Amino acid sequence: MLPVEEALEKVLALVEPLGTERVSLRHALGRVMAEPATAQLTQPPFSGSAMDGYWIDVADHLPGATLTVEGEAAAGRAYDGTPTPGQAVRIFTGAPVPGPNGVVVLQENVTREGDTITLPQELETHNNIRPKGQDFAQGESFCPDRPLTARDLGLLAAMNVAAVAVRRRPIVAIIATGDELVMPGEEPGPDQIICSNSFIVAALAERMGAEVRMLPIARDDRDSLRTVFDLAKGADLVVTSGGASVGAHDLVGEVAGELGLDRSFWKIAMRPGKPLMAGRMGDAAMLGLPGNPVSATVCAELFLRPMLRKLSGLPPESRVQQAILATDTGPTGPRTHYMRATLAPGDPLPRVTPFDNQDSAMLSILSQADCLLIRPLGDGPRKAGETVEILPLD
Ligand SMILES: Nc1nc2c(c(=O)[nH]1)N[C@H]1C(S)=C(S)[C@@H](COP(=O)(O)OP(=O)(O)OC[C@H]3O[C@@H](n4cnc5c(N)ncnc54)[C@H](O)[C@@H]3O)O[C@H]1N2
């Protein structure tokens, strides 16, 4: 069976970063820039006052000095004169300063009588002026290798960039398979259960910026599977769940093969998630998740997420962290075991406790888990207090 690391390399080889499109800033939140944006201007474009007060030349900035107020500078309305020695200019926050070597004295620190101001005996050392270009210069480029944040959009707007080139969103088609499945809100028969996998996978994919097409449940027969695979045409990534194992009704691999799946692998040394399959199918990558909800989730976290990052033009992320085992834990078998676990604060590392019941159908435990405790394949028993690796769940 394929080790997890090799399976990851293989799924990443199935996808390439998608093409680009231009979107306006209002639609760029969470998108990944594909080309650098260039600052169209210098910010601030002039040296400006950071306070409301009086601009005076440094030569006049003396304890107790008296000056005459000559004019006014406000944000958007610069003073158009040239102050001479002994003159002050009333100035407001955001206004361009009227000369090169000045300071802004806060209005609450001066005494004003008519057009005359008197400076205090104790002067501030800060000049209260924001120098031209202290934020960024015209021509500077910006292209973070992460999804754009609200703050990034503010920066781009300030750069006078109205639209950006971003990667196209990956289109992910999600297909649940199984005669036993009905959708939430429907009435299940006595031998049926509710489809939960599609909701986990859709939410994970959407949170990664994908556009999700949730397709109808495919039944465990060839015609139904073919029909639903056909509906997935146009997607960048087709994600199935269920029907991946060796049972007589596990037809996903077979039907996908008939429809042209170029399989990269099937079955990996991972618990849960053993029957994972992946390949290329026409213009799309295909990821066949196991049916058990925990297995599907762990595979989505470990493989779907990196695939979506690559499609979106994002670099690989390293999510593995260290923690201290809070309880003894037994040896592992021939598969790397990703155990649902909880985290408690600890210094310097958090403490991790795996759940006793690791049945891969238990959604309640999956929901309570903070992380997956990673137990390498073939590892011996581990004692409380030992350092281990975890994958935090968000
Ligand atoms: N003889 C063997 N049997 C099994 C093996 C094996 O190696 N030899 N592997 C086991 C492992 S490991 C897993 S994992 C499962 C996965 O099998 P499939 O991918 O074929 O999944 P199904 O049989 O279709 O379903 C498994 C289980 O999950 C439920 N399910 C399916 N889809 C959904 C959904 N969308 N939402 C909620 N629950 C779902 C389904 O009802 C089953 O209970 O195979 C083992 N068997």
Ligand code: MOO
């Ligand atoms: O490995 Mo399966 O994925 O036990 O649940």
